[in-house]
Amino acid sequence: MTEEEIREKELKYMIEDSVDSSVERAFKKYGRGRRGFGLSLSGIVSIVLLIAVLFMGYKWYEMQKASEHVTPIEELDLTLENNGIFGFTVVDFQEPVLEKAVQQRLLIVEEQEAYVGTSVTETGLFNLGVFNKEQMLTIHGTGQYTIDLTQVKARDISLDEENYELTICIPHAKLHNVSYDPEKTEIGDLQRGWLAFGDLKLTAExxxxxxxxxxxxLEAKLSESERFAEADRFAKLETYEMYQAIVRTISPAYKVVIEFQQ
Incomplete structure (x- = not known):
């Protein structure tokens, strides 16, 4: 038993003992002891009032002790201040969501690597095939996919108050940038015309x-439909995490649902 529980138990005994003593005195004054009979009406009323006052004092003490252990919940306070529990409208969420769009603008949702096979040809004397050299290569690069958050408008934000869901419609992911990495180029077989000699050498041009x-x-490879489908999947995940963090600061009761604009 903790020290606080011991103090509370002692106080309870003190109050109970005080009640017993008060009742005993009242019986002696207005009657013939606790076991006697024939109390007057005023004596009975005095005893009842005394017991009621002592009981109410004890309950007040318990309530005070309980309130000392209540930790304020910031999110709950915000909710209650907004005219009732979960009493939000779509306007309450629109401003912070749209403000994030202004700050972030382009959101990088994924980077995908790609490679394609190709060839490079060095033409020989008089462009005759017998003098040509052709090198087979595998080139590598990376595509960066983004979504433009400035395309998210107030009309793209809707609130389901019954299910506590905030739906945000975002644009589809787009291929924003393609980079070619020459250091990862794989050199394949060199094919020569029967009069071509030496290695293939290209001019700067x-x-x-x-x-x-x-x-x-590489851009053509990264623009295939399955590539955009994967980028859209990551776009949903990235925007959900970003917007859910914003909505949580307003009300932890609401969940973000991400959809794509039509």
Whole structure:
């Protein structure tokens, strides 16, 4: 038993003992002891009032002790201040959600790696095939997918007060940037015309043309439908975590639901 419980038990005994003593005195004054009979009406009323006062004092003490252990809950306080439990409207959520769009603008939702097979050709004398050299290559790159949060407007935010859900409609993910990584290029077989000799060598201009073409091939690969489907999946996860954190500061009772704009 803790020290606080011992003190509370002692106080309870003191109050009970005080009640017994008070009742005993009242019986002696107005009657013939606790076991006697023939109390007057005023004596009975005095005893009842005395017991009631002592009982109410004890209950008040218990309530005071209980209130000392109540820890204020910040979120609950916010809720109660908003005209009742969970009494929110869509406007309460729109401002912080739209403000986040202004701060964040483009949200990177995923980066995907890709590779494609290609070839580079060095033409020989008079562009005759017998002098040509062709090198097979595997090029690697990365695609960055983003969503534009500034496209989220007030009309894209709706509130289901019955189920405590805030639905936010976001745009689909887009391929924002494609980078070609020449250091990861895999060099394959070199094919030569029967009069071509030596290794393939490109001029600076030919190298630039090759890199532009490589980037275009990577972009085509990264623009396949399954790539966007995966990016959209991550877009939902990223925006849910971001917006749920915002909504939680307003009311922990509401859950965010992410949908895509039509």
């Amino acid at each position: 030919q190298q630039n043309v090759f890199e532009v073409g490589a980037k275009q091939e």
